[in-house]
Amino acid sequence: MKYETLHGVQIPKIGFGTWRIGGKRSIDPSIEEISFKALQSALDLGYTHFDTAEFYALGYAEELLGKAIKNSKISRESLFITSKVWPDHLHYDNVLKACEGSLNRLKMDYLDLYLIHWPNKLIKLEETFKALNQLVREGKIRHVGVSNFNLKDLKKSKDLCETPLFTNQVSYNLPDNKYVKKGVVDYCKENDILVTAYTPVKFRNLNINKTLKFIAEAHGATSFQIALAWLINQPRVITIPMSFNTQHQKENFDAAEIELTAEEIQTLNTLYKR
Ligand SMILES: NC(=O)c1ccc[n+]([C@@H]2O[C@H](COP(=O)([O-])OP(=O)(O)OC[C@H]3O[C@@H](n4cnc5c(N)ncnc54)[C@H](OP(=O)(O)O)[C@@H]3O)[C@@H](O)[C@H]2O)c1
Numbered sequence: 001m002k003y004e005t006l007h008g009v010q011i012p013k014i015g016f017g018t019w020r021i022g023g024k025r026s027i028d029p030s031i032e033e034i035s036f037k038a039l040q041s042a043l044d045l046g047y048t049h050f051d052t053a054e055f056y057a058l059g060y061a062e063e064l065l066g067k068a069i070k071n072s073k074i075s076r077e078s079l080f081i082t083s084k085v086w087p088d089h090l091h092y093d094n095v096l097k098a099c100e101g102s103l104n105r106l107k108m109d110y111l112d113l114y115l116i117h118w119p120n121k122l123i124k125l126e127e128t129f130k131a132l133n134q135l136v137r138e139g140k141i142r143h144v145g146v147s148n149f150n151l152k153d154l155k156k157s158k159d160l161c162e163t164p165l166f167t168n169q170v171s172y173n174l175p176d177n178k179y180v181k182k183g184v185v186d187y188c189k190e191n192d193i194l195v196t197a198y199t200p201v202k203f204r205n206l207n208i209n210k211t212l213k214f215i216a217e218a219h220g221a222t223s224f225q226i227a228l229a230w231l232i233n234q235p236r237v238i239t240i241p242m243s244f245n246t247q248h249q250k251e252n253f254d255a256a257e258i259e260l261t262a263e264e265i266q267t268l269n270t271l272y273k274r
Helices: 029-045 056-072 092-106 125-137 151-160 184-190 210-218 223-232 246-257 262-271
Strands: 003-006 009-012 049-051 080-085 111-116 141-147 167-171 194-198 237-239
Touching: 009 080, 029 056, 029 246, 056 092, 080 092, 092 111, 092 125, 111 125, 111 167, 125 141, 125 151, 141 151, 141 194, 151 184, 167 184, 184 194, 210 223, 210 262, 223 237, 223 246, 223 262
Parallel strands: 049 080, 080 111, 111 141, 141 167, 167 194, 194 237
Antiparallel strands: 003 009
16 A cells, blocks of 8 residues: 655555445445445455545444444554534534534544535634634544635635644546646645545546556556556545445555556546646
C-alpha cells in the first residue's frame, strides 16, 4: 500500500467505502450477511481506512463496521475511521449528538476523521465548526473535513477549523472533473488538504474502453485498477472504492502498487479531455 502523510498522519492511498453496506437509505436485512462478509474480507485483505456515515443504512453501516472490527481483533489504533454528519444535523447541539451516535454504533471512543457530509445553506458554518472544534478538543474526533464542498465553502471551512482542515471528499474519477473545473482539486493540492475521491470506478464504459483496456493489459491489471492508479498517482489524492466482491476488493487494494508511466497518464488525460 502507498500512503499520504499529512499533519503527522499516514493514510492509505486506497481505503474502503461503505455506501450500500447494510442497505442504502434504510436498513436492508436481506443484505446483512453479504455486508458483514464484505467488511470482514476487507479487513482480512489489509484495508485500514474505512469510510462510513450516519446516513448509510440509517447508521447500520456504522454498526456492522464496528462489529466487524471488534470481531477481527485488529487494534483500533492501526485503523483510520472516517464518518460523516448529515446536513440536517449541522446545528451545534445536533453535531455533538450525531457524533455521539456514530461513536456508539461503531463502539469506538474516537473517530479519526469527521466530515460534514454535504453543505446546508440554512445553517451557518460558524455554528457547525464551533461543535466540530469542540469535538477535537474533547478527543472525540482527531481531524475535521468536509464533503461535496465548493471552493467558497471550502475556503471558509479552512478558516473556521482550529486544526488543519483534513480533506474535501468529492466525486472524482477519470471522466468526472466537476471539482477540477471548480478549482477545488487544485486548491486542495496547494493547501495540503486531501482530496478523497469517491465513486472512483463507477462510470460509464469503464470496462469496455479500448484505451483503458490496452493500458491495463500492459500492467497485467484490470481497467478498474487503472482508473484507481490514475487517481492515486496524483499527490494529495486518496480514494475509497467499495465492493462486496472479495476478488474486486483485492484488485482495488493491489491497484496501489501500479506505477503508470508519464506517457500512460498523458494518454488517459487526453482521452478524458483533461
Ligand atoms: N461523500 C459522499 O457524498 C459520497 C457519495 C458517494 C460515495 N461515497 C463514498 O465513496 C465510496 C465509493 O463510492 P461508490 O460506492 O459510489 O462507487 P465505487 O466504489 O466507484 O463503485 C462501486 C461499484 O463498483 C463495483 N466495483 C468496485 N470495484 C470493482 C472492481 N475492481 N471490478 C469490478 N467492479 C468493481 C462494485 O461492484 P461489486 O460489489 O460487484 O464489486 C460497485 O457496484 C462509497 O462506498 C462511500 O463510502 C461518498
